[in-house]
Amino acid sequence: MFEFSGITIAFLVVVLLASSLRILREYERGVVFMLGRFWKVKGPGLVVIIPGIQQMVRVGLRTMVFDVPSQDVISRDNVSVKVNAVVYFRVIDPAKAILQVEDFMNATSQLAQTTLRAVLGKHELDEMLAERERLNQDIQQLLDTQTDAWGIKVSNVEIKHVDIDETMVRAIARQAEAERERRAKVIHAEGELQASEKLLAAAEILSAKPQAMLLRYLQTISDIANDKTNTIVFPPGDLLNMLQRGMKPGE
DSSP, rough: HHHHHHHHHHHHHHHHHHEEEEEEEETTEEEEEEETTTEEESSSEEEEEOHHHHHOEEOOOEEEEEEEEEEEETTSSSSSEEEEEEEEEEEEEEHHHHOHHHHHHHHHHHHHHHHHHHHHSSSOOOHHHHOHHHHHHHHHHHHHHHGGGGGGEEEEEEEEEEEOOOOHHHHHHHHHHHHHHHHHHHHHHHHHHHHHHHHHHHHHHHHOOOHHHHHHHHHHHHHHTTTTTTTOOOOOOHHHHHHHHHHHHTT
16 A cells, blocks of 8 residues: 555656746747736746746747738828738737736737828828838837837837729829820920020021031931932032121121
8 A cells, every 4th residue: 555655656756847948049038927917028948847836938039020901091181991911910928918917919910901001091192102110110110009019029110011993093094194195295385495495505506607507408318318309409619608707688
């Protein structure tokens, strides 16, 4: 009977030791409670827990990623869009992550959804499409501030898709086409203005120097002569003399 009791005691001691030992990896921490009260954060490595008196909750410190489900957002210019995003965050204070919120993963996800709608609703559609990097930063900073009390650090937020209704897509395409036509007309008008300024400057130079006018006249004749289908009629000699002297008819 004594031998059986000794084996039983030895077995109970082994079971007790096995249930009191915990091994935490390098990226894990253990939030330990003693008789229901927070005691300390332990780890990594081997951790000894007193069974029945102490309890431990594992918390991972690696960066976690979750998708924010597609959200219906009405922009400031009253355009309805569907937006989804991805959030990167990690636990920097295991004690707060366990003590301050029931489920920090779900709480961060829900907060990300409401923050996404609140921030994007303050901007127009053009800003959502063209200034996505700035919007990502605004959402990240606001979300990081709100989760700080939970021991959470939001490191990055990326807007993945901005889905627009088909009718709005066609309207945006028409707007872009009108903008391209406007720019083309402006560029053409600027080109005409520059050309007229150059022509005016050339006319002033030619009028001031009769020899330049004659050279230009001869160059034009040379260009016309390159095409054998053209017929060249030379003006009277008096006209050539006037061009050379820079005189006007009747002088």
